[in-house]
Amino acid sequence: xxxxxxxxxxxxxxxxxxxxxxxxxxxxxxxxxxxxxxxxxxxxxxxxxxxxxxxxxxxxxxxxxxxxxxxxxxxxxxxxxxxxxxxxxxxxxxxxxxxxxxxxxxxxxxxxxxxxxxxxxxxxxxxxxxxxxxxxxxxxxxxxxxxxxxxxxxxxxxxxxxxxxxxxxxxxxxxxxxxxxxxxxxxxxxxxxxxxxxxxxxxxxxxxxxxxxxxxxxxxxxxxxxxxxxxxxxxxxxxxxxxxxxxxxxxxxxxxxxxxxx
Numbered sequence: 470x471x472x473x474x475x476x477x478x479x480x481x482x483x484x485x486x487x488x489x490x491x492x493x494x495x496x497x498x499x500x501x502x503x504x505x506x507x508x509x510x511x512x513x514x515x516x517x518x519x520x521x522x523x524x525x526x527x528x529x530x531x532x533x534x535x536x537x538x539x540x541x542x543x544x545x546x547x548x549x550x551x552x553x554x555x556x557x558x559x560x561x562x563x564x565x566x567x568x569x570x571x572x573x574x575x576x577x578x579x580x581x582x583x584x585x586x587x588x589x590x591x592x593x594x595x596x597x598x599x600x601x602x603x604x605x606x607x608x609x610x611x612x613x614x615x616x617x618x619x620x621x622x623x624x625x626x627x628x629x630x631x632x633x634x635x636x637x638x639x640x641x642x643x644x645x646x647x648x649x650x651x652x653x654x655x656x657x658x659x660x661x662x663x664x665x666x667x668x669x670x671x672x673x674x675x676x677x678x679x680x681x682x683x684x685x686x687x688x689x690x691x692x693x694x695x696x697x698x699x700x701x702x703x704x705x706x707x708x709x710x711x712x713x714x715x716x717x718x719x720x721x722x723x724x725x726x727x728x729x730x731x
Contacts, residue, residue: 498526505542518551592618596726610636662687
């Protein structure tokens, strides 16, 4: 009786693998549905793996929904590994010869901006501008800005920032926190606006002071790829300090720069 039961079990395990081409069609590629049916009928995992490796054609898919079906059917990791390896060796001619399902009409859709900005993404932004004098009464000066931002949503980010304005007779170093808004305007195009508030260390005309400063900026951003974007922004600087006969100062500049995302 033991031998009979063993033979019966072996027959029940092997026959579905041998008969798979006849049941599903000789020319039909081995696909997810066939693998799940064999597993549900009790075919041993090693026999399923052998069927995958010996199949003339396969058409496996590995989407999130497919993995959910594999999990419900208790498909083992070894079977999934064999499916992935066999799919990677699928000849191009076989893949084009006979699709497992009728081709669907493809309607072009615009690329989603969600691949550029999303919660949890990090940004390193750098920008600057140089003023070149054209007369004897002015001097060369420059402004540079840098910021690290963390996106809490697909359009809002927070982080530290620093800026420096350097001229022939003065310099101004500002450190603070930035809140930035980046709504999408079109594919790859964003409108970036933000505010930085913090402290400033200024040296000008023989005095040095450390007080309050704020910067507001706005401008377009264009993504070259999901990791790099070019920025142009108009920045307005406000500084509060005491010296040289005044207590506050404002200035503005148009800056160009780039941002790196990771």
